[in-house]
Amino acid sequence: MFDTNLPDGPSMPTLLRQMKLVFQPLKYLEDFAKIYGDNFTIKNKSGNHTVYFSHPKALEEIFTADASKLDAGSENQILKYLFGSNSVVILDGTPHRNQRKLLVPPFHGDRMRAYGATIQSITQQVINSWQDTKPFNVHNAMQEITIRIILRVVFGLDEGTSTEKLRRSLISLLELVGYPVVSGALLFKFWKKDLGIWSPWGRIIHLIKQVDELIYNHIEETRKNFDPNRKDILSLMMTARYDDGQPMTDEELRDELVTLLVIGHETVTSSLVWALSWVDTLPEVQQKLQNELCQNKLEASELAKLPYLTAVCQETLRICPVGTTCFSRIVKSSLNITGYELPPNTLIIPNIYLAHHREEVYPNPKQFIPERFLERQFSPYEYLPFGGGNRQCIGMAFAMYEMKIILGTIFTQYKISSLKRRPDNSHIKPVRRGLTIVVPPKTQMQATPR
Numbered sequence: 001m002f003d004t005n006l007p008d009g010p011s012m013p014t015l016l017r018q019m020k021l022v023f024q025p026l027k028y029l030e031d032f033a034k035i036y037g038d039n040f041t042i043k044n045k046s047g048n049h050t051v052y053f054s055h056p057k058a059l060e061e062i063f064t065a066d067a068s069k070l071d072a073g074s075e076n077q078i079l080k081y082l083f084g085s086n087s088v089v090i091l092d093g094t095p096h097r098n099q100r101k102l103l104v105p106p107f108h109g110d111r112m113r114a115y116g117a118t119i120q121s122i123t124q125q126v127i128n129s130w131q132d133t134k135p136f137n138v139h140n141a142m143q144e145i146t147i148r149i150i151l152r153v154v155f156g157l158d159e160g161t162s163t164e165k166l167r168r169s170l171i172s173l174l175e176l177v178g179y180p181v182v183s184g185a186l187l188f189k190f191w192k193k194d195l196g197i198w199s200p201w202g203r204i205i206h207l208i209k210q211v212d213e214l215i216y217n218h219i220e221e222t223r224k225n226f227d228p229n230r231k232d233i234l235s236l237m238m239t240a241r242y243d244d245g246q247p248m249t250d251e252e253l254r255d256e257l258v259t260l261l262v263i264g265h266e267t268v269t270s271s272l273v274w275a276l277s278w279v280d281t282l283p284e285v286q287q288k289l290q291n292e293l294c295q296n297k298l299e300a301s302e303l304a305k306l307p308y309l310t311a312v313c314q315e316t317l318r319i320c321p322v323g324t325t326c327f328s329r330i331v332k333s334s335l336n337i338t339g340y341e342l343p344p345n346t347l348i349i350p351n352i353y354l355a356h357h358r359e360e361v362y363p364n365p366k367q368f369i370p371e372r373f374l375e376r377q378f379s380p381y382e383y384l385p386f387g388g389g390n391r392q393c394i395g396m397a398f399a400m401y402e403m404k405i406i407l408g409t410i411f412t413q414y415k416i417s418s419l420k421r422r423p424d425n426s427h428i429k430p431v432r433r434g435l436t437i438v439v440p441p442k443t444q445m446q447a448t449p450r
């Protein structure tokens with residue numbers, strides 16, 4: 001019960017609740033939704049409460065609210081140690097709008113489609129090694145594809161020694177950032193202590209310095225040998241200008257490169273692993289996919305148009321949205337959401353996972369049914385794997401395009417099966433990795449040529 005007009009919610013010791021959030025992220029949401037419904041409030045002693053919303057009407061009102069009433073960057077400050085203070089994710093207000101203006105265009109339309117052949121050929125290089133039908137770690141395989149794509153498409157790095165050095169340093173850093181203990185550190189400030197290179201936090205700081213040095217060297221090289229015909233995102237960011245005619249500084253370029261790399265590869269990697277895991281559990285889905293793909297090699301642009309492949313990607317992002325919630329929004333001046341009067345400093349969490357599991361929108365929500373997306377269209381407040389409003393994912397179109405080309409290339413040539421498949425799907429047990437929800441990282445799969 002609350003003295004302000006907010007949805008009801010649980011009273012639970014803070015530490016217990018935070019442990020549940022880290023170690024049982026989905027149960028955390030489902031348990032509260034079962035008792036309190038679509039919208040619920042987590043009380044905070046300071047009086048600045050947190051409200052989770054998943055009713056489509058509430059989500060619509062949040063995403064269409066006057067942007068000046070809600071901030072999100074200030075709530076993402078825990079990521080500043082990695083992304084830097086110029087990252088689009090950390091900024092709010094006019095600086096945020098200005099960064100988005102420069103970052104959004106390269107991820108859309110013809111510019112984005114120009115990356116199709118690159119995505120397809122990188123996927124092919126990685127999956128060529130599957131010919132021997134040896135089991136492989138599915139997370140590592142998907143990560144190898146997505147990191148190579150980001151380094152080529154975003155950083156403009158071709159194969160070579162410096163690319164390999166950067167790739168290895170980045171993988172070490174990303175592995176460490178994904179450990180549950182570090183996820184904890186992101187949520188609990190008191191764990192963030194640099195106790196030297198052998199402590200998790202000290203090691204992260206060391207690796208960030210190493211990665212930064214390589215990135216700044218690469219920015220300098222790209223400026224020195226600038227080629228206006230290049231289509232990679234770094235080159236496009238270098239030519240882009242703010243409204244006042246100024247270019248991005250090296251620090252801004254570094255911060256956006258790291259942001260795009262971390263967000264852009266981790267989310268797509270996890271989504272691909274989810275897609276492979278679901279398709280593996282449902283032989284009829286795999287069969288339908290392969291019927292659509294036939295055995296002729298399709299061009300990237302043709303793969304991206306296939307309806308069943310598209311529906312498989314959409315259903316994957318519905319049932320297992322890797323970011324279970326959008327970025328938190330902080331109320332700056334009083335805001336009414338579906339009749340709840342939210343005072344300043346209330347934290348709003350638009351909840352993707354619960355919105356995607358509402359029985360009345362998605363009958364049998366726990367079942368993987370790609371056909372739902374062939375039969376009807378969902379509103380952006382019912383289906384929101386990429387969030388919404390002024391913080392909607394910048395890589396939305398690119399991520400869908402990338403997923404379709406990678407999965408299409410794989411399923412054209414291989415049948416995929418998990419080594420530990422169980423009939424009740426209980427081997428698909430989501431775990432937290434950094435800020436995303438993933439298939440257990442050691443999951444092994446096997447690919448058999450078709």
Ligand code: HEM
Nearest residue numbers: 089264267268271323326327386387388391393394395399
């Ligand atoms: C399946 C893959 C992906 C998923 C599920 C995903 C999901 C999301 C979500 C939920 C948000 C927060 C939106 C909100 O709070 O309303 C977000 C933001 C963002 N995403 Fe993605 N994303 C994916 C791929 C990518 C890719 C490939 C890139 C770029 C290479 C990218 C770049 C960003 C950026 C820069 C933001 C911050 C936008 C801002 O603060 O204005 N994402 N994404």
